Amino acid sequence: MDLFLARHGETVSNAVGRALGGGGDSPLTANGVRQAEEMGKLLAGITFDAVYSSPLGRAVDTVRIAFQGNVQPIQDERLLEIGLGDMEGLTWKEIVRQYPQSSTFMADPAAYVPPPNGEPLQEMIARIDDFLCDLAEKDYRRVLIQTHGYVLRVFYACMTDHTVAAIGRSPGYGNCEVVSYRVKKQLYVRSSGLSEKQE
Numbered sequence: 271m272d273l274f275l276a277r278h279g280e281t282v283s284n285a286v287g288r289a290l291g292g293g294g295d296s297p298l299t300a301n302g303v304r305q306a307e308e309m310g311k312l313l314a315g316i317t318f319d320a321v322y323s324s325p326l327g328r329a330v331d332t333v334r335i336a337f338q339g340n341v342q343p344i345q346d347e348r349l350l351e352i353g354l355g356d357m358e359g360l361t362w363k364e365i366v367r368q369y370p371q372s373s374t375f376m377a378d379p380a381a382y383v384p385p386p387n388g389e390p391l392q393e394m395i396a397r398i399d400d401f402l403c404d405l406a407e408k409d410y411r412r413v414l415i416q417t418h419g420y421v422l423r424v425f426y427a428c429m430t431d432h433t434v435a436a437i438g439r440s441p442g443y444g445n446c447e448v449v450s451y452r453v454k455k456q457l458y459v460r461s462s463g464l465s466e467k468q469e
Contacts, residue, residue: 271405272412273451274313277419278324278332279305280445287361291354291420292389295327302328303335305446310336312448316412323416324349332446333416343416348401351418352394355387375420379437391424391434398424399432406455419443429453 279302283290290296298306313336323329323343333343357365357372366373371383375391384390398421405413415425422443427436429451443449 271410271453271455273405273415273453274316274318274413274448275415275417275422275425275450276309276332276448277422277443277445278326278328278416279303279309279335281328283359284445288359289354289357289362289365291352291358292324292326292350292418293353293355293358298328298331298335302332302445306332306335309446309448310338313414318412318414319410320344320408321414321416322346322349324351324418324421326350326418329416329418346401348397349415349417349421352391352420352424353387353389355385355389357385357388377438379434382434391437394420394424395427395432395434395437398428402428402453406453422447422449425451 279298281290281296281298281302283296285299285301309332321333321341321343323333323345325345325347329349330343330345333341352375357369360368362373369385371381372385372388375382379391382391419442423437423440426440427433430436430439
């Protein structure tokens with residue numbers, strides 16, 4: 271099964287440097303709209319058996335723009351961005367000042383302590399793993415998943431060793447960046463939660 275994963279286009283929050291997780295939303299900027307259009311051109315000619323999306327507007331709108339309104343994605347809450355709890359909407363300077371132990375989630379996930387009402391990273395790995403196990407049970411050959419930057423890092427972890435440390439080894443992902451994995455479905459079953467990334 272070929273998985274294509276994409277981050278949404280640039281948002282107003284991205285542009286002004288505010289952290290926005292799964293508990294809030296922000297509209298695409300004009301640049302974000304252009305990024306979504308370019309992503310659509312990149313994916314033109316590829317046939318997907320299914321298109322999944324985070325239910326947040328910034329992800330759904332990216333799909334709508336990329337496919338010129340011709341695709342209605344299957345919205346799945348497991349594809350929501352990391353829950354940042356009380357850090358939602360803060361600038362990075364505010365996060366470092368108010369929640370120093372939680373400010374490491376990008377640079378050093380292994381040292382991350384969730385802020386009040388924030389999502390533990392092991393729980394995030396578990397929900398992405400559960401989503402992948404459901405996909406493996408379907409007769410899909412090629413799937414597009416429209417989601418968020420940190421979710422892409424957690425997918426990387428689920429494709430390797432399912433550890434928080436693997437999130438830290440993942441590359442960062444730009445707006446509307448697309449990555450792909452080839453998954454052997456028989457190796458990704460609910461009982462073991464294992465997957466294989468094919469280069």
